[in-house]
Amino acid sequence: MPSTTAHKLAKGQKEISVSEFFEKNRQILGFDSPVKSLIMGVKEAVDNALDACEEAQMLPEIVVRIDKIDQKEYRVSVEDNGPGIVSTSMPNVFGRLLYGSRFHAVRQSRGQQGIGISATIMYGQITTGKAATARSKVEGAEAAKEIDIIIDTKKNAPVLLREDFIPWNEKEHGTRVAFYMNGRYVTGKQSVLEYLRQTAIVNPHASITFIDPDGRRYNFERATEQMPPLSKEIKPHPDGIELGTLMNMIKATKEKTLVKFLQNDFNRISERVAKEICAAAALPESTRPSNLTLESSKQLLEGMGKVKIMAPQVDCLSPIGGNLIRKGLKHVLMDIKPEFYAPPISREPKVHTGNPFLIEVGIVYGGDMPSDQPVQILRFANRVPLLYQQGACVITKAIESTDWRRYGLEQRGGSGIPFGPAIILVHVASTKIPFTSEAKEAIASVPAIQEEIALALKACGRSLKTHLNKKERKTRTRSKFEIVQIIIxxxxxxxxxxxxxxxxxxxGTLTKIMNVVWIDDSVIYEKKRHRVKVQVYNYTPKQQRFKVHTVLPKGGLDLASCSLRPSEIKDDEKITWELPKIASTALYEISFELKGLDQDAFSETELYVSGINPVDVMGADPLPGDWDLEGVNFTETEAPAAEKAEDEEDEPDYDESGEELNDE
Amino acid sequence: MTNNERNTEAIKRLYSISESIYEQLDKGQIPKMVLPLRTKANIKFDARTNVWKYGSLRGARSAKKVKGAMMLLRTSYMLELIQEMIETNKSSTLREAYYISEGWGKAKFHSQDESNLLTEDLEIVTQCLREDFKLRPEENGASIIGDINIVETDRKGRKKAVNCRDDVGDSGYGIPYNVEKEKIEIKNTSARFVVAVETGGMFDRLVENGFDEDQNAILVHLKGQPARSTRRFIRRLNDELRLPVIVFTDGDPWSFRIYASVAYGAIKTAHLSEYLATPTAEFIGITASDIENYDLPTDKLTDMDTRALNAELKDPRFNTAFWKGEIDLMLKLGRKSEQQALAKYGLNFVTDTYLPDKLNELGLLKK
Incomplete structure (x- = not known):
């Protein structure tokens, strides 16, 4: 055997075992600190469990348990009610690195994001020397199979230390994996508990139970029975595809002609489009793909860029959806009693480098959250929480470059993370999430993604601002109301x-103090109906007559319950009432009920007025100009018109002179 | 005016406030009440009486704001309360008045500050004293020791002659909340001057060292920021017995304010300065210069102290060369000191050296 340096090196290279490779690369794989290792361990097992349940369209029930063995060592156990794993596959699923079904699929899944359960088991094995135990039962089986498994790190192959069939009667089907690993259990912003809490927010269909090392039990109950739709696999979309990928596809294709290759191996390329691409690339349609050289592949890529191709279909993505984001947030954040959940935004899918993606954003405001702290940012990639590397993530960048002062949050200089009692949730769903590194902790700054996040943030921010405006107006009017209704x-x-x-x-006195028509609404939900009351107080010196308008959820209004018959109902949702004359200082009340809606679906009544000078009205906005057009859409909300200047006073306000009299 | 006449007059004036509110409502106006602004900026020196009083700035308490509307509403409730007390010959403490308001429903006071403030407002508007409203403070004035003869009319109407040195224990004669003539007659004294002392510790030190007898002095314990009756009593000693008054406090910004309220009149009670303040009272220390001259032990000024000193530089009452110099020096030193820091040089230092030094400067030292 020749003994050149190269040969020596090659020999050495062979002997680098997987475990050594792992040990050297633990940072990039995410096992760089004891705290993080434990989170990673839980994450891999939980992601697998959720993916398995969803693929089988079963509502996940997951139990996570961490036991402390000694100062450094923990035992992690994760159990699900998924379809189970057939016994012959179990050794490979748990004992072979890079074994799985998702490597080549273009579809949204959690699984593409981790290093896999087998790597986690290997990490445990390297740090503790202990075997992992896996147990699984498929539907209809009489018993579960249970194995004790270690990984032969040189061969990257599973070694079974024990193999048994065990009755698992309390479970019809499901999987449990338990392994030992070195780590450190903590609580706080980057912890197992926080990871599970955030997982519960974006997976409201899952029930997650966590038992911590002290035996404390945390239940994140299911907020909805609705399963996320199963995402479909799609072929690669030509938009932004890279040359290397294209050449691999050319090598792998079974098609005999270029036009067929384009048509059948890509997403959204019809025969017509395929021919256009061939023409644009100046390549004959009948070219055998195997005959394409590097040069002609480049030509083909350029040709693809010249032809307009439809965006990829969206069913390869599984958005959470506005309704479920709100449910998930409400369910998990109940104890901080937020005052407002901005209706979450779920954007239409877009494409980055050939991969469809979509952005979802939710904002929660108020309650017991501190107002002098930066807002809390919850980042998710394909329904998986991202706890680390916040600063490097495109989500954070999009938040920082949005001017939140327009939306009612504090932000010095109009950039950076805003301050205020708020949580901002951003979910990026994609068939391929462009992470900044293998550890998959932050999403890279792809301009197309950042732009979409920014748009969604703004849309959600506008709802927040509208709410804050309304709230401010209410407190201002409340105090006046107290004066005229009670004190005077x-x-x-x-x-x-x-x-x-x-x-x-x-x-005379009351109208001088108020000098407005004051409109107040209240919504009570009982017996599956929303009872809405709109009170109109005329605190102007003259009688008033005008119209009140509102937009209600489609099909919700129970017409028979209206105390005043609407004078017009448009598109089944835009309601107009023509009010009778209301005398000075008199009150007029409209009440109606909504039926068949979720309690969450309606909480505040949007009210508009027409036929009266809007500056004379508090508690309702002027009827928007596009009322008669499709939908009532608002662009940027302007600051509310300043309240009418109060009558000039001869003297300053005695009770507001603001000086401490007891300073002596 | 007799007591009864004063009470009746107070009711009459309070009634006119309620009447004015009623008339404004009846005319369809927003009810309001105009009062002098009780702010530092509106404290003006009155050359005739030599004290600081409210100036000409006026503010309006208007029903347009919740706070103002509530205060106007409470005014009518107060009137009823006062009327009832006068009819039943009762009086209540300010704290009791605050608790009585529990029964006023919406109009009840949310803190005693609110009820105290309104009482003072009503004093200002009606030009009556709170005693005329049958309201009194819950705490009494402080105590005095010294050879002075007074006659106090006790709660049973008996007249009692008291010598404030020989007839009292070591804690002295307790100044009642009402020190007006119908309650206390000041007879005569052998004392040559009055020393008003801020802290109890120093008051006891002077008593123990027999300073009152050695120097023929009346010692008054201020108990921090002095109550109205303490200030009123000092003023009467000054007025009726022609006794000079010296004020001896700690050396910090808060003590300077104690002196200001004794000598110049307090911002909070500037409507009564004429009765309460003693314009000729002299401040003897502890001054910032004393800290340097006597090399006294000190503490660092806190942020609050520094803010208070800077506020005093903008206070018209402190706008004299003496105070500017002392305040600037204290800011420069960044230190403050206590009366009792004089004990650094022994327990007799204050009566053997410090006070004689100061009295000598003022020409008050017993020859």
Missing amino acids: PLMAEKTAKIVGKPVPDLR
């Missing part, structure tokens, strides 16, 4: 008694 009448009664005269007519 009491004052009149008391002084009348003291001077021994009749209680004076208060109209």
Whole structure:
């Protein structure tokens, strides 16, 4: 055997075992600290469990348990109610690196994001020397198969230490994997508990139970019975495809002509489009793909770029959907009692480098959250929480470059992470998430993705601002309302008694203080109906007559329940009432009910007025110009018109002079 | 005016406030009440009486805002309460008045600050004293020790002659909340001057060292920021017995304010400065210069202290060369000191050296 340096090196290379490779590369694989290793271990097993349940369209029930063995060592066990794994596959699933079904699929799944359960088991084995135990039962089987498994790191092959059939009567089907690993259990922003909490938010169809090393039990209950739709596999989309990938596809194709290759191996290429591409690339349609040289492959790629090709279909993506994002957030965040959930935004799919993606955003505001801290950012990639590398992530960049001051959050200089009592959730779903590194902790700054996130953030931010405006207006009016409804009448009664005269007519005083028509709404949900009450107080010196408009969820209004018959109902959702004359200082009330809606589907009534000067109205906006057009869409909300200047005072307000009298 | 006449007058004036609110409502106006602004910026020196009083700036308490509307509403409730107390010959403490308001429903006070503030407002508008409203503070004034003869009319109407040195224990004669003539007559004294002392520790030190007898002095314990009756009593000693008054406090910004309220009048009670303040009262220390001259032990000024000193530089009452110099020096030193820091040089230092030094400067030292 010649003993050149190259040969020596080659010999050495052969002997680098998988475990050595692993040990050297643990950072990029995400096992770079004891705390993180434990999270990774849980994450891999939980992701697998969720994926398995979803593929089988079963509502996941997952139990995670961590036991502390000694200072460094923990035992992690994750159990699901998925379809189970046939016993012959079990050794490979748990004992062979890079074994799986998803490598070549173009579709959204959690699995593409980790290093796999087998690598996790190997990490455990390297750090503790202990075998992992896997147990699985498929539907209809009489018993579960249970194996103790280690990985022969040199051969990258499973070694079974024990193999048994065990009755698992409490379970019809499902899988449980348990392994030992070195790590450290903590609580806080980057912890197993937080990982599971966030997982529960974006997987409201899953029920997750966690038992921590102290035996404390956390239940994240299922918020919906609705399974996410199964995402479909698609072929690669030509948009933004890379030369290497194209050449691999050329090598692998079974098609005999270029036009067929284009037509059958790509997404969204019809025969017509295939011919156009051939023409644009100046290559004959009948070219055998195997005859394409590097040069002609480049030509083909350029040709693809010249032809307009339809965006990929969306069913390869599985968005969570606005409704379920809200449910998931509400369910998990209940104990901080947020005052507002902005209707979540789920954008239409777009494409980055041949891969479809879509963005979803939700904002939660108020409640027990601190208002002097940066907002909390929840990042998700294909329904998997990202806990690390926040600063390097495109989600963070999109949030930082949005001017949140327009949407009611504090932000110095209009960039950077905003401050305020809010949580911003961003979900990126894609057939291929462009991570910044193998550890898959942050999404790379792809301009197309950042732009989509920014658009979704803005749309959600607008709802937040609308809510904050309304709230501010309400508190402002509430205090005035207290004056005119309670304090002034009491004052009149008391002084009348003291001077021994009749209680004076208060109209003049009350209308001088308010001088607006005040509209207030309340919504009560009971017996599966939303009972809505709209109160119109005329606190102007003259009688008023005008129209009130609202937009209700389609098909929700129970017409028979309306205290005043609407004068017009458009498209089944835009309602107009023509109010009767309301005398100065009088109250008029409209009530109606909505039926057949989820409680969450309706919480505040959007109210608009017409036929009255909008500056005379508080609690409702002027009817938008596009009322008669399709949908009531609002672009950027402007600051509400300043309240009418109060009458000039001769003296400053005595009670607001603001000086501490007790400073002596 | 007799007590009864004063009470009746107070009711009459309070009644006119309620009447005015009623009339404004009846005319369809937004009820309001105009008062002098009780701010630092509106404290003006009155050359006739030599004290600081409210100036000409006025503010409006208007029903347009919740706070103002509530205060106007409470005014009528207060009137009823006061009327009832006068009719039944009862009085209540300010704290009791605050608790009585529990029964006023919407109009109840949310803190005693609110009820105290309104009481002062009503004093200002009606030009009556809170005693005329049958309201009194819950705490009494502080104590005095010294050879002075007074006659106090006790709760049973008996007149009692008291010598504030020989007839009292070591804690001195307790100044009642009402020190007006109908309650206390000041007879005569052998004392040559009055020392108003901020802290109890120093008051006891002077008593123990027999300073009152050695120097023929009346010692008054201020107990921090002095109550109205303490200030009123000092003023009467100054007025009726022609006794000079010196003020001896800690050396920090808060103590400077204690002196200001004794000598110049407090911002909070500037409507009563004429009765409460003693314009000729002299501040003897602890001054910032004392810290340097006597090399006294000190503490660092806190942020709050520094803010208070800077506020005093903008306070018109402190706008004199003496105070500017002292405040600037204290800011420069960044230190403050306590009366009792004089004990660095022994327990007798204050009565053997420090006070004689100061009295000598003022020409008050017993020859």
